[in-house]
Amino acid sequence: MLSPHAAAQECTEINHTFASGANWQLCANVNSEHGLSLTDLHYFAPGDSSRQVLEALHPAQIIMMHHGKSNVDMLLGKPGLHKPVALNNKTCEGTLHTISDTHTVCSIVRPLPLLAKYSSRRALQGEAIDVFAVSEHESLIWRSNVRLSEDGRIIPSISLSGLRPSITTSTDGSATLQTSWRMAFALNGDGSNDRVEQFDFPLNRNAGNRRAMEIKAINTESFASVQRDDFRGWRVLDEDGDGYYLDPQNSGYQMVSSTLNWAKFDLAITAYNACEQLADNNQADACDNNLDAFISGESLEGRAPVLWYSQSRIFRPRTEDNPVMSSLHTSFELLPFEWTASSPFEALE
Amino acid sequence: MLKQLSLLSCLMLCSWFNLAQAQNVALxxxxxxxxxxxxxxxxxxxxxxxxxxxxxxxxxxxxxxxxxxxxxxxxxxxxxxxxxxxxxxxxxxxxxxxxxxxxxxxxxxxxxxxxxxxxxxxxxxxxxxxxxxxxxxxxxxxxxxxxxxxxxxxxxxxxxxxxxxxxxxxxxxxxxxxxxxxxxxxxxxxxxxxxxxxxxxxxxxxxxxxxxxxxxxxxxxxxxxxxxxxxxxxxxxxxxxxxxxxxxxxxxxxxxxxxxxxxxxxxxxxxxxxxxxxxxxxxxxxxxxxxxxxxxxxxxxxxxxxxxxxxxxxxxxxxxxxxxxxxxxxxxxxxxxxxxxxxxxxxxxxxxxxxxxxxxxxxxxxxxxxxxxxxxxxxxxxxxxxxxxxxxxNGLPNQAPQLDAISTQSHRRGDSIDWHTHASDADNDQLAFSATGLPNGILLSSDGTFSGTATEYGDFTVVVSVSDGIDVSERTFDWNITPGKRSSGALGYSWVPLVLLLVSRRRGRDC
Structure with missing residues (x-):
């Protein structure tokens, strides 16, 4: 069941059941602040029940830092800064959900081949449902997509394309792209009893190169960074131990900025505050402007945690980007971690 | 290493063989x-x-x-x-x-x-x-x-x-x-x-x-x-x-x-x-x-x-x-x-x-x-x-954008420029404008807006292009910039010292 909060928004309900019986249910909207905005995400694993994972999931900022310029372009912010692109049957090969004339969301079911394979047993073939919307700002156009897999994974992604930005600098037109997502957790329907842990596995050269697992509770609002050599990751879990794991497997590059402090970090964790919607250029009245101000040392105890995750890519112009940019992608994965007691498809194999 | 077919073995397949060899693709x-x-x-x-x-x-x-x-x-x-x-x-x-x-x-x-x-x-x-x-x-x-x-x-x-x-x-x-x-x-x-x-x-x-x-x-x-x-x-x-x-x-x-x-x-x-x-x-x-x-x-x-x-x-x-x-x-x-x-x-x-x-x-x-x-x-x-x-x-069907006609433009040097050119696209594609031959000081943004201030005078032939990402259309127009007023850095303030001089000389006589 969708919460009253979701029902109050103008959104379209998406409810998809896979052949296995797994199900995703959510509300999808397109707005002038985030572009795509998903609320009330519930996952139903086969043999389980429908349980809420996230209260909200949406892009929190997209930054283009054109090399050769000292300022950055933020693509999300005040109304009109970016515009939704109305989808049609040429740009949505799945199901078109019309919220208004210009506000459309597309959902499409995709195969997930080789979901699992063991020896001579037949491979388990799976599926996922993609929910996406498209926005534009000047010559840039991007697709914000959330893939919800049959086995409970959540994979947000942003693909940037459009006509090449006009180049007015002497640096070959290259640019740094950073995308950020906001994830407001509400595991099993109540975010106030969710907590965040950081996992590290540092190498101990004095102990035979062993890696002891170190789990640190994150109790106050804070920034965090990927530590590749320590295999750092983060888990959000509730009082029953049910959780999801954010594994920064796809974070190879790190944003470097001389002006934006928050953007230098891969992750920010804040206590839920409804007015804090964008990582920067936040527009809500009587609210701070960006993560640097949101993170004020507040305790996370008894508060629903919100994770803000950022990834960076480099746009390197080549002939393949002329006249239309080959899509530049960022994506990451939220993995069920003790959400079910075993593989939800065990009985089906 | 590729295994080469000899020409002697090329019978009915010769034409196909020769084409593939010319393309240097593994057979x-x-x-x-x-x-x-x-x-x-x-x-x-x-x-x-x-x-x-x-x-x-x-x-x-x-x-x-x-x-x-x-x-x-x-x-x-x-x-x-x-x-x-x-x-x-x-x-x-x-x-x-x-x-x-x-x-x-x-x-x-x-x-x-x-x-x-x-x-x-x-x-x-x-x-x-x-x-x-x-x-x-x-x-x-x-x-x-x-x-x-x-x-x-x-x-x-x-x-x-x-x-x-x-x-x-x-x-x-x-x-x-x-x-x-x-x-x-x-x-x-x-x-x-x-x-x-x-x-x-x-x-x-x-x-x-x-x-x-x-x-x-x-x-x-x-x-x-x-x-x-x-x-x-x-x-x-x-x-x-x-x-x-x-x-x-x-x-x-x-x-x-x-x-x-x-x-x-x-x-x-x-x-x-x-x-x-x-x-x-x-x-x-x-x-x-x-x-x-x-x-x-x-x-x-x-x-x-x-x-x-x-x-x-x-x-x-x-x-x-x-x-x-x-x-x-x-x-x-x-x-x-x-x-x-x-x-x-x-x-x-x-x-x-x-x-x-x-x-x-x-x-x-x-x-x-x-x-x-x-x-x-x-x-x-x-x-x-x-x-x-x-x-x-490659191979995508497309209708090229249509750029509206642009009449001859006339301005004076130093005028502030702000006008818009227009185009349409039957496929409703995103359009991007560009131009060559513009007078110094004037820019055309990708959305078709001319802006800036001409810093030189003369007759200019401007070529405006609009692209839908696949095809490009162009229009040419003439832009005449007359000498007109100079910028405030030159003529704009050159009369000030003269006025001050006249004022000071009047005060001197009064004193």
Whole structure:
């Protein structure tokens, strides 16, 4: 069941059941602040029940830092800064959900081949449902997509394309792209009893190169960074131990900025505050402007945690980007971690 | 090496043979079987494949034909060169390719249920691989049109202990190659000592601690771009801030064998270039790029495995140097691991090999019981300046934008300019404007707005272009700038001293 909060928004309900019986249910909207905005995400694993994972999931900022310029372009912010692109049957090969004339969301079911394979047993073939919307700002156009897999994974992604930005600098037109997502957790329907842990596995050269697992509770609002050599990751879990794991497997590059402090970090964790919607250029009245101000040392105890995750890519112009940019992608994965007691498809194999 | 058909054997097939020879595409594979895939946009891949006992899937003579282009060799060989698994308790380390092998007895015979929408491929009477066509992410998007990347997917499965490894290669219709490994099967190692900090106890299995571990995949890529195998160059690029706070690219051409590390803050990337011209920017050169963007994990254990300190290696091709580690097991007269292969040999004029590593740290979770869902790792090999333009646009139907007529413009020097030109597009595509021949001080933004202040006078012939991303339309108009008023920096204030002088002289008389 969708919460009253979701029902109050103008959104379209998406409810998809896979052949296995797994199900995703959510509300999808397109707005002038985030572009795509998903609320009330519930996952139903086969043999389980429908349980809420996230209260909200949406892009929190997209930054283009054109090399050769000292300022950055933020693509999300005040109304009109970016515009939704109305989808049609040429740009949505799945199901078109019309919220208004210009506000459309597309959902499409995709195969997930080789979901699992063991020896001579037949491979388990799976599926996922993609929910996406498209926005534009000047010559840039991007697709914000959330893939919800049959086995409970959540994979947000942003693909940037459009006509090449006009180049007015002497640096070959290259640019740094950073995308950020906001994830407001509400595991099993109540975010106030969710907590965040950081996992590290540092190498101990004095102990035979062993890696002891170190789990640190994150109790106050804070920034965090990927530590590749320590295999750092983060888990959000509730009082029953049910959780999801954010594994920064796809974070190879790190944003470097001389002006934006928050953007230098891969992750920010804040206590839920409804007015804090964008990582920067936040527009809500009587609210701070960006993560640097949101993170004020507040305790996370008894508060629903919100994770803000950022990834960076480099746009390197080549002939393949002329006249239309080959899509530049960022994506990451939220993995069920003790959400079910075993593989939800065990009985089906 | 290609097996050449002699002209004497060319009978009824002569015309086809001659055409193929002229295109320099593999007709037969000296070892293995040929796969040819053509896409709707006109791109084509030709690949030879086989399964061997150690590495399983080996690809060779990989040719790519861009849309409306000519076939060109990309890789003479591509394969995994080691599958290294290190457990967090450090008690066990596996080098699966050399200790066990991925082919032979470890090769899993595939069925149609493993390959439901593809074609099973036979190697030595066994259904060793599956070939199928996949649709992936956007490869471009415009306001009113979008295209998904289509790929030829080739995979094989190896069962090593409890693990099932899916060795996969994707070849896209825009020239991208994506090597992947899928890790599935079941958890391998556990301990009865539940208090050890090297793993986790899972739900419903209270007496077992399943151990965390890292998979390290090493790929061996023998690039032979274009017509010669010995004129390729590898370069490393980085982005650093200069003294003005501007991010600038720096690049280094490698002239000797090298072992390199990622640098996330510098956005390190590696470029394999086809005979670049002297002094040519790597951004203009024809070749391929590998960006380590899927590098959130990185196993370094340099005391025991010194090669783990590095992520990317460039060496001179040497048949003796076959595996990334434990090479001496099979080649006792050769060096033992990839870091040892880096021994200052010159890369100039040599056939180069690139070795790339990707790591994945696996923390066991209850959802891994009893069988794990596939975790995929890999990277992209992307073309740079291989195509004339965006390859996905090839063959797309389009109606060109229509630019409104623009009348002759007349302004005075110093006038503030603010007016808009218009265009329409029957496909409702996004439009971008540009212009040449503008008077100094005047700009045309991509949305069609003229702005600025003319700083010179004269008669100008301006050409305005509007692009919908596929086609371009143009209009020419005349723009006359008369001398008119000067800028406030010259004439605007030159009368002030005169006034002041007149005022001061009047006051002097009064005094």
């Amino acid at each position: 037969e594979c000296q070892s293995g079987e040929l796969i040819t895939q053509e896409f709707e946009n006109g791109a084509q891949w030709n690949i030879c494949w086989e399964s061997r006992i150690r590495e399983n899937l080996i690809l060779s003579d990989i040719y790519y034909t861009p849309p409306e282009g000519e076939p060109s060799l990309v890789l003479s060989e591509a394969r995994l060169s080691q599958l290294h698994v290190a457990y967090d308790d450090s008690d066990v380390t596996y080098n699966d390719i050399t200790q066990f092998g991925l082919g032979g007895g470890y090769l899993v015979d595939l069925t149609t249920e493993d390959c439901p929408i593809g074609e099973l491929l036979i190697s030595q009477t066994r259904p060793a691989a599956c070939k199928w066509l996949a649709t992936g992410e956007d490869n471009f998007r415009m306001r009113n049109r979008a295209s998904s990347a289509h790929s030829l997917n080739l995979f094989s499965v190896s069962q090593v202990g409890a693990y099932a490894y899916i060795i996969s290669w994707l070849f896209y219709d825009d020239g991208v190659i994506e090597p992947q490994i899928g890790a599935s099967g079941a958890l391998q190692r556990s301990s009865a000592v539940l208090t050890l900090p090297f793993g986790r106890v899972l739900q419903g299995d209270a007496d077992t601690l399943w151990l965390s571990h890292t998979h390290n995949y090493y790929w061996h890529l023998d690039f032979d771009l274009g017509e010669s195998a010995t004129d390729d160059v590898v370069a490393e690029s980085r982005f650093e801030f200069d003294e003005n706070g501007i991010r600038q690219q720096q690049s280094t051409l490698l002239t000797t064998e090298a072992a390199l590390q990622i640098d996330p803050q510098s956005a390190t990337a590696w470029h394999i270039l086809d005979n670049p011209a002297a002094g040519e920017s790597i951004n203009r050169s024809r070749g391929y790029i590998i960006e380590p963007t899927r590098y959130g994990h990185r196993l370094v254990r340099e005391e025991t495995e010194p090669y783990t300190e590095f992520d990317f290696f460039v060496t001179v091709a040497n048949d003796c140097e076959r595996f990334a580690s434990q090479n001496a097991r099979f080649n006792p007269d050769c060096k033992n691991h990839v870091l040892e292969y880096v021994d200052d040999e010159s890369l100039v004029g040599q056939d180069l090999v690139v070795w790339h590593r990707v790591s994945f740290h696996h923390v066991p979770r209850s959802e891994d019981q009893r069988h794990m869902h596939t975790h995929w790792d890999g990277f992209l090999i992307e073309p740079t300046n291989i195509h004339v333009s965006s390859p996905a646009l």
